Amino acid sequence: MANIRTENLVKRFGDFAAVDHVNVDIREGSFTAILGPSGCGKTTLLRCIAGLIEPDAGQILIGGKDVTRVPPFKRNLGFVFQRPAMFPHMTVYENVAWALELRKWPKPKVKDRVMEMLRLVRLDGLEHRAYRQLSGGQAQRVVIARALAPQPDVLFLDEPLSQLDAKLRDELKLEIAEIHRKTGCTTLMVTHDQAEALTIADNVLLMHQGKIVQEGSPVELYRYPNTLFSADFIGTNNFLQGTITGINRNTTVRLDGTATTLSAEQVLPGVPIGAPVWVCARADDIDIIDADQQAKSTNVVEATVEQALLTGGTVIVQARVGKTELRIHAGGSKRFQLLGQEGKSIFCSLGNISLIARGAGEGLHP
Amino acid sequence: MNISTPPPRTWLARNASTLLLLAPLLIFMLGVFAMPMVFQFAFAFFDRVFYKNVIWIPKPAFYLGNFAEAFTNPTYLYSIAWTVGIAAVTTSINILLALPVAYFLARTKVWGRSLIEVSFLLPIFGEIFTIYALAYALTPQGPLNWLLLKLHLISTPIALVGSSWAVIIWMSLPTLSVLLIRSAFSGVDVLYEEAAQTMGASALQTFFKVTVPLAKNGIAGAFLLSFSGGVGAYTIPLILVGPYNDWLTNKIQREVDPYFNFPMASALGVILTVICGILFYFYLRTQEPGGER
Structure with a gap:
């Protein structure tokens, strides 16, 4: 050894x-x-x-x-x-x-x-x-x-x-x-x-x-992937643009172009309030929630369903938050309710999001 | 609906195309190879008679005297032992010299590799030419003696031409065996050599315990080819040593030429063929499937 x-x-x-x-x-x-x-x-x-x-x-x-x-x-x-x-x-x-x-x-x-x-x-x-x-x-x-x-x-x-x-x-x-x-x-x-x-x-x-x-x-x-490459290489990740609005034990981020605020259990070293970040939300971590559950859930965003495909154990949902695409791997018995919901609005809890520093004006997708 | 079974086709009908494709070669081989072999084999058991007190002629018989003579007369026995012995020794030297060269050619990408490889074929294509070149190289005035004199290894030139040493040197030089062993080495996956190295085997241990065993079919083939070339060599001793040499091939020729003893020549030929046959049997044994899944 x-x-x-x-x-x-x-x-x-x-x-x-x-x-x-x-x-x-x-x-x-x-x-x-x-x-x-x-x-x-x-x-x-x-x-x-x-x-x-x-x-x-x-x-x-x-x-x-x-x-x-x-x-x-x-x-x-x-x-x-x-x-x-x-x-x-x-x-x-x-x-x-x-x-x-x-x-x-x-x-x-x-x-x-x-x-x-x-x-x-x-x-x-x-x-x-x-x-x-x-x-x-x-x-x-x-x-x-x-x-x-x-x-x-x-x-x-x-x-x-x-x-x-x-x-x-x-x-x-x-x-x-x-x-x-x-x-x-x-x-x-x-x-x-x-x-x-x-x-x-x-x-x-x-x-x-x-x-x-x-x-x-x-x-x-x-x-906690530290680069877009790691975030993209491991699992299926969604990348949303945000801006840091507050840092204490967690970091609060506002999604650009929306009023939605999200919270990440992570503090990026050397990245101050007001800095642009990538918000990474894993497709497997996203839960679809009922509208009345919003208050109980964390990191809730509203998304529009574009496509829902049953692959067996999971339903792959292609949705849209503002201008950004959001891919969701929905499991559990609720997944069947998503089929045929194209065009409808759903509420998603993004779960444990992670943050990656983003250069000002950096492109839409890695 | 009634399914009728087609009438069974005869063996000839089933294999007609195969036979047709094989026919030209088969007929040729039968005519120029198998038939003479059968004649030679039959001739080996012929007796001979002194026809009208003028000439010995073969007489059809089942006579074992030729073989008895071959294995009792010291001249023949010596000739057989000499031919086989020299072939065995020179082939061994030949293969040992070929192994490192072949390995080098198989594992490294040197510039002009194909040229080097073709040069190993030259002695086979231009045999007479290269034999005379070697004969010159070994003369007392030739480059080899010059080099040995310059290096003060000898004080007077040694006469290599005309002695059996010239033939031994010639047969020990690896030619085709390099190419055969090279392709055998190329067929050994580098993976096994790397594995051996990571297991703690040095380069030499890897070579002798992994590479050579895995290439043994090709090496055995090269050995067989060299050996049968060695026992069957006729021109090389004739040119480098002279007409009265100890090689069995030349002995056979002399049985025919001055002595007109065809049955004895045939018997010696059969002995030579059987020696190669025995070796071929052992070669086939090494080629038995093993190794790859």
Whole structure:
């Protein structure tokens, strides 16, 4: 177990900076997810830290030791790839055992450890199977066992679930979380799937265009996005323009062009009263309320329904507040009342809104 | 409505198009490859008679004397052992030299890679030309002796041409095997090598425990091709050593030319074919499915 730090890490491919002056500080024993859209540099960052790619500039420290120029086989790490990298010319047992033999474990300990790891990933009894006799999920579990067997300082997961089918993915997702809980090994996972990151990780690094744009716990990231990118990337968000009218423990905001005042449980540091802000309201957080419930609810706005679509569990409502579009994911039994309400006016409680500083005269939508 | 089953088609009707497509090659192979093989095999068991006290002619019979002779007469035995032994040693050197070059070509993008690759084919396309070039390079006045003299490794030029060393050097030089192994290495997913590295394997450990085992089919193919080329080499010993060399191929030729002993030549040919056949059997064993799902 060890912590990971990078200092001004840079990796360029030609003119394109895949990793652009990245500083991360990953706590020992944490499960950190690097989340971001395709091409944001998250895999490059992971491979740099693991030593599979040599960075152009900057430093990598694992457990306080500078490993920037240390080859990966001397870094004491475990790596799980996107595609199951189980060696096809070795059995399940041999795959796991080789990881230990390479680190010069004594023979009798190897056998015990291999069986222990196979039990951990629930593959005991399959130790003599070959690659072609396993499913994709089982092969991936072999790789996880193999990576964790020699007690690495850090476990790297490079989109380990993306090649598996949906059901298996959900299963293995929870299993990975469970394995992390049992072993406590510092884990760094790359994913483009926000649900995956929010579910398993206790710390999320949101990456965009080679830079870390936000770091925090899943709840922090979900509830208090610090940029329009984070707000837009995670979940479905609505962006309304507002102006700060009051700051104490909460911040009060007036929606531009209306008399509606909203309250956010958040104070933006260094943003004074009168400053323009983006009000972010998550489509999943918005509740449709009856007209007489207005006084009991928080952050109520009136909206006009433009379209209501039943998708099964939720009704997606496309509504309009003034000039701004508002998307609502309505759940519960009330959702059926919204169907066929096009053109009608509804009251919505925006729930927990979050604020992002906005430059004066900044455009309508990110 | 009545559904009538169509009458079952004959085997010939079902496979007519396949047979038609195969026919030209099949007929050709039967004519120029299979038939002579059958004749050679039959000839190997022929006896011979001294016709009118003038000439030995083959006499149809089932006679095992040729094979008995081949395996008891020290001259033949030595020739078989020499041919197979040299082929085994040179093929091993050949493959060992080819492995790093092939790996380099498979994993790096060097400028002019295709040119380098084609140059490995040159000795095969222009065999006679390259043999003479090598013969020159190995002469006492040639570049190799010049270099060794300059480096003070030898004091007098060594005569390599005319000795078996020239052939050993020639056969040890990797040519086609580089290309075969290169494509085998290209087929090994870099993923496995990266995985090995993250597991704690050094570059050499990765190469010998992951890359080579995963490319073993291609390497075995290159070995087979080199080896059968080695045991079957005729021109190379003839040019580099001279007509009276120990290679079995040349022995076979001499059985025919001065001695007119066709049955003995055939028997030696069959032995050579069987040796390659045994190796081919082992090669097919390595090609059995394993590995990929």
